[in-house]
Amino acid sequence: MGKLIIIGAGGVGNVVAQKCAREKDVFSEILIASRTKSKCDAIAASINQPHVSTAQVDADNVQELVALFNSFKPELVINVALPYQDLTIMDACLLAGVHYLDTANYEPIDVAKFEYSWQWAYQEKFKKAGLMALLGCGFDPGVSGIYTAYALKHHFDEIQYLDIIDCNAGDHGKAFATNFNPEINIREITQKGKYWENGQWKEIDPLSVHQPIGYPNIGPRESYLLYHEELESLVKNIPSIKRARFWMTFGQAYITHLQVLQNVGMTSIVPIIYEGKEIVPLQFLKAVLPEPSELGENYTGETSIGCQIRGIKEGKDRTYYIWNNCKHQDAWQDVQAQGVSYTTGVPAMLGAKMMMTGTWMKAGVYNVEEMDPDPFMKEIGGYGLPWNEIVNGELAFDDYK
Numbered sequence: 001m002g003k004l005i006i007i008g009a010g011g012v013g014n015v016v017a018q019k020c021a022r023e024k025d026v027f028s029e030i031l032i033a034s035r036t037k038s039k040c041d042a043i044a045a046s047i048n049q050p051h052v053s054t055a056q057v058d059a060d061n062v063q064e065l066v067a068l069f070n071s072f073k074p075e076l077v078i079n080v081a082l083p084y085q086d087l088t089i090m091d092a093c094l095l096a097g098v099h100y101l102d103t104a105n106y107e108p109i110d111v112a113k114f115e116y117s118w119q120w121a122y123q124e125k126f127k128k129a130g131l132m133a134l135l136g137c138g139f140d141p142g143v144s145g146i147y148t149a150y151a152l153k154h155h156f157d158e159i160q161y162l163d164i165i166d167c168n169a170g171d172h173g174k175a176f177a178t179n180f181n182p183e184i185n186i187r188e189i190t191q192k193g194k195y196w197e198n199g200q201w202k203e204i205d206p207l208s209v210h211q212p213i214g215y216p217n218i219g220p221r222e223s224y225l226l227y228h229e230e231l232e233s234l235v236k237n238i239p240s241i242k243r244a245r246f247w248m249t250f251g252q253a254y255i256t257h258l259q260v261l262q263n264v265g266m267t268s269i270v271p272i273i274y275e276g277k278e279i280v281p282l283q284f285l286k287a288v289l290p291e292p293s294e295l296g297e298n299y300t301g302e303t304s305i306g307c308q309i310r311g312i313k314e315g316k317d318r319t320y321y322i323w324n325n326c327k328h329q330d331a332w333q334d335v336q337a338q339g340v341s342y343t344t345g346v347p348a349m350l351g352a353k354m355m356m357t358g359t360w361m362k363a364g365v366y367n368v369e370e371m372d373p374d375p376f377m378k379e380i381g382g383y384g385l386p387w388n389e390i391v392n393g394e395l396a397f398d399d400y401k
């Protein structure tokens, strides 16, 4: 049991705060801190519990963070601000003696590039300080890595092929909106795709490889091969993997909007001068798009995210498919959020609970697949994200032949 700081008060921050506030035996006091304090206050008001308070913080500023940590004295910080803040928050954790968890790896603001090297470089510092940093504990990254670790522990001697498949078959009723921070989302999708095959990364043009994948309870949806950060840690931590890919669905209307926005320069991260002031087109675009936290109320349909795996068990080929389906309306009923914020925030809460209770606690910097998956898998269903598995049965798609 201990004190928790949640940094970030957007779509995911709301879910994390709501879910953590219900675990009073684990998180004795909770401080929600973000750049815009009114957003923290709105979340705290909806929770309406005396053990939840709020603060303003600029998470780009290490000294401000350290001062906040030293005055509140938390055991753990959950970082659900933006990937740009990962390193400043990790630095502050080291200075103030606080454990760390996030859901997205570090990205420099001026280059659309994400990789774990920057955060993995903190390994020795965290070990020496006796602190733990758990990286990428949302759904993907997060549950995708935990599913893979669970598959390896219980169903395979060797994993050879991994496909992470992510479908959002929901409808928020807006012409164009992104389900998590628009800036981060658009940076991710517009960069080159990449997958791991036979010991090397293969690069493809953005959104150039796609195929229909049949998702449970949803049916076939066009799915695009993207680069996603958990591929990097999974191929490092499970070296038997010969090929690892990540697929995500997009509707045609989304792609058309994105193409138009790209064609007119609105997705660029190169600053321009507008009326004498420097602005970044993508940041301006974010300002006019709906916030992810605003999409929930009328969102219908569901998400389906899972891992399809082929490998060897006791000398024989085996296939395995494990997934969760999450209805946007169920997420709304539970915590007034849409399904993408929900599927990210619930695992972050449970990962934090695993750390706070000592179930997952060791000094150093880790990705989720390095933890024992069993205690997490046992509890995640009860928090709203139940899972299903099929061994040697029907797959969502099959190109392993």
Ligand code: NDP
Binding pocket: 007, 008, 009, 010, 011, 012, 013, 033, 034, 035, 036, 039, 057, 058, 059, 060, 080, 081, 082, 083, 085, 103, 104, 136, 137, 138, 139, 140, 141, 142, 179, 180, 181, 182, 184, 291, 292, 293, 340, 341, 343, 344
């Ligand atoms: P939002 O844009 O809704 O929220 C981001 C929050 O971070 C806002 O409250 C914002 O404040 C705050 N913030 C931004 N900069 C700072 C700063 N310098 N100091 C303090 N607070 C700051 O995004 P989401 O909630 O959708 O996403 C949150 C994180 O979750 C992102 O990193 C995203 O990549 C990750 N994510 C991970 C997923 C997974 O499955 N692993 C899936 C979806 C998201 P303000 O309101 O002032 O802008």
